[in-house]
Amino acid sequence: MAFTVIIPARYGSSRFPGKPLADIQGQPMITHVVARAQEAGAERIIVATDDKRIASVAEHHAEVALTAATHESGTERLSEVISTLHIADDTVVVNVQGDEPFVPAQNIRQVALNLAKDDRIAIATLATPITDMEEVLNPNAVKVVVNARKEALYFSRSPIPFQRATMMTDPSKADPSCYLRHIGLYAYKAAYVSQYVHYAPSALEHIESLEQLRALWYGDIIHVDEAVAPPPIGIDTPEDLQRLISSS
Secondary structure (H helix, E strand, C coil): CCCEEEEEECCCCCCCCCHHHCEECCEEHHHHHHHHHHHHCCCEEEEEECCHHHHHHHCCCCEEEECCCCCCCHHHHHHHHHHHCCCCCCCEEEECCCCCCCCCHHHHHHHHHHHHCCCCEEEEEEEEECCCHHHHHCCCCCEEEECCCCEEEEEECCCCCCCHHHHCCCHHHCCHHHCEEEEEEEEEEHHHHHHHCCCCCCHHHHHHCCCCHHHHHCCCEEEEEECCCCCCCCCCCHHHHHHHHHHC
């Protein structure tokens, strides 16, 4: 199945400036992300950045689109790329973050295939089971609750569902297997990205600081499948990167 991968890549980061250019085994991080998209079988790979340093590296490995520096989200950056490059409305676009050098190629392809299964789906994304309560209680680990059709009911930084019998007395005794951690990998049709950025921001997305809640607010279907390959932990600091390199 044909699909396009767009990789939003920002230079600025409060905890890890220049992250997409960080060295991993002699290659900048962004080139590893491009390689994962190539392994997934993407027909077209575009690095979307507002930074010429990232662009000068990425252009040797993928198509590059220079974007405005004023975007507040990766989705807004994608929308500019789709508009500027006149990407067809029915193109399946997978959003792979520029700081995910170890994202499994199988997962990239998985969201693209899932989106194509049902025209009702606006967004396809992934989740993975949580195995310890520390992660359940960590607000940086986003939890998701789904229905019987694998459609997202809600995303939250709080523990959802709330296990009343234990959480109100001793959270350490709660069962972590009741929880799913959301993985920030998205597939959508190009036309939907353009539709999404014209939605007014919702109160819930501001409260939780979770962009995907805007789609739920307007009644759009987000399909959530369990990732076929174990996702790596996020890279927020140079120390996170070193731990991942050491364990790989």
